[in-house]
Amino acid sequence: MLRDITIGRYVERSSVLHSLDARSKIIGALLCSVLTLSCGSLLSMAAIAALTAAAAIVSRIPFNYILKGIKPIRWFVLFTAAVSIISADGEPIWQYGALRISAEGISAAALTSARLLLFVTSASLLTLTTPPVVLTDGFARLMRPLRRLRVPTDDIAMIISITLRSIPAFADEAERIMKAQRARGADLSRGGLITRARAVIPVAIPLFISVFRRADELSLAMDSRCYGKGTRTPRKKTHFGRNDLYCLIIMILFCGFLAIIEFYN
Amino acid sequence: MIELRNVSYSYRTISGSTAALENISAVLPSNKVTAVIGRTGSGKSTLMELIGGITAPDSGTVTVNGLDAGKCGSSIGFVFQYPEHQLFAETVYDDIACGPSNLGIRGDELEARVTEAAELTHIGKRLLRLAPFELSGGQKRLAALAGILAMKPSVLLLDEPAAGLDPSGRRLVFSIIRSLVSGAEDMTVVFVTHSMEDAAEHADEILVLNGGRKAAFGTPSRIFTDEKLLSGCGLGLPETVKLQKELYALGLDPGEMLDVPSAFGSVCEMLGRCGVSPKPKGNV
Amino acid sequence: MIEIRDLSRTYGSGSNKAHVLHGIDMNIERGAFTAVLGKNGCGKSTLVRHINAILKPQRGSVRVDGMDTKDPRRLYDIREKAGIVFQDPDSQSVAATVEDDTAFAPENLGLSEDEISERVEAALRAAGIAELRKKSISELSGGQKQLTAVAGIIAMRPDYMIFDESTSMLDPLARSRVLECVMRLKRELDVSVIWITHYMDEAAAADRVVIINDGKIAADGTPEEVFSDIELIERCGLELPPCAQLCVMLKNAGYDVPRLALNAHDCALLISGMTAAAVKEREGAS
Structure with a gap:
């Protein structure tokens, strides 16, 4: 269900992960994504998975909630895995006509699936444990050096935060609209490609209108609260503390550890 | 007629599942208007979705005119709270025609259905040619209602049919609802409302929900004279x-x-x- | 004081030209609770959006404590003085938690961190939601969301607060909580309230009722004055509060109803007064 999307939702818990500086978490999540993309061995993936799992446990967010976030991409994961299996070369261990499955294919499939899953999970963990405002502040602070190049970093950070926060609201809205259209006999899940594409219109148009209406109302509400005065002083939401230092040390050690694994593979 | 027998339903959330409805049984009669009242979160919307066959109960049965609610299809009409969720076509006419044409109705029959639904809801010829987005809030609601009536349902479910309407719009909506049940055809109307005045004035039967349970079911004169019941459910008089x-x-x-x-x-x-x-x- | 002079606004052009507001003239004094009524699309939202300079007058002028809303230099001073709480609880929050959302306006005003914390604290307490401060807004009920929006405006320390149908999407209990909160703010913080509503019982509690019809002021006075003109009320697509309807029906039936009662308590006193008068009359006769 659309409602299951976890990216952009924040879950209040008191945990070490929640209390970390947003910058540490952003760097951590980015690093995780970079590592999953650059490492090529299953052993490295297992190590990153272990680290992500450890972070998930530390976050005290219910495990099935994180799993729910993966659910919407399950078909995509299966599809890419299937493509990697079929397209891989190597000695077939099982063959049926033109369909050949090799050990290389299986490990390639495992690798791409792991990459996707870890990527989504680390991004979800970031937003699940960091309130959007704090996240914005973190992004803004990380981007601050760009200000010298006249990049409006604070506005960009605000846009990122509002976008992230809006995703669950729009998912809810889309679901309500789909219910309303189904109640009028619209069939959203049958027929060929064109029939389906046409069936999207009754959902897409009201959603589009609703998104614009809400965006308009939100901008009025922001104007009413003096946004744009140009003197904005966001409260300092980030405090780089001892735990952040430990977190960075762990990340550096982890990178070194992965480098060794990759080197010997 | 709508029969609810020992209906229960739970939502699955982060921290396990929470009961939205517990063991609801009631018979909502034909050619009557039933109001469902209760605080926010008392299970009103869930109950409507179960009757509408949009969600299936975890246990118990919901039957509409003798059939399982999930299998009734177009004989149940559901008007959701926000008409904006429903309107999408280029003109109001096309929008009203959308439901029946989804049912495979074409040509003269389709035109007759749209005209009849527009008449029932007091939508004039001029409005039919407008884009739905040009309508006022009250007109949008009427257009959404017409879109459902054009499918000729024998059960009409309305979620907050008068919310956000001015008094004249509210009167019109309820007079339309009354005219539907007083016709010769078999028609059951159920609406959800926050307004005790609307429930007292416009409903024949009242179903009171509290924390997912049935707190009471009876005529307005019985329900609204029981202050203890209403205040216990967080409702006013x-x-x-x-x-x-x-x-x-x-x-x-x-x-x-x-x-x-x-x-x-x-x-x-x-x-x-x-x-x-x-x-x-x-x-x- | 808010001074609105000859305020007009049109949409479209040529033959499609439609007046949304048509020569509105009114003053809103400090310290009053003014209810604004009118049917959907009568122009009441458009009117109040001129007060905090979200809309600029096409013709005429709007001044808030002497500041012209057309003057770009005073734009933020005006918005700081007059804040709006909107209708939809779901599209007004900028931040994820109650506390962060309340801090949004003070942050925009460029206040120091200590001042921001102090204002947030005071605003949360004034709105009666101090215990919700760490809560995520998505977990709140509709009423709590609206109270958060109220706190977000109070944190600007405004003199005028405008509510644009802010209770229309709430259930009755939440509705009365928000109204109670606003009444208390008016008393304790001396804010002037401009309250747009469809609920006649809310209007009956106001100091002053203004009815807008087709972009013009159709009535302006105390609730008793405005609601006693039943023809006007009906012409504007409105209706009287239930007890006032009853009074009018009794009067039309020929009973000697001395005045219009707007709520149940007052109406009961009025009816018992009528019976007592009859008893007295009979005693006097015998």
């Missing part, structure tokens, strides 16, 4: 019932006062008993 209580506290007993017309009757009678009589007309 209709203004006229409040007046009745205030009068009682002052030592006067006017009898039943569910809405303004019945309050007028009761007060006149009581004034008569107390020896207050109206001056003859002409002196006013």
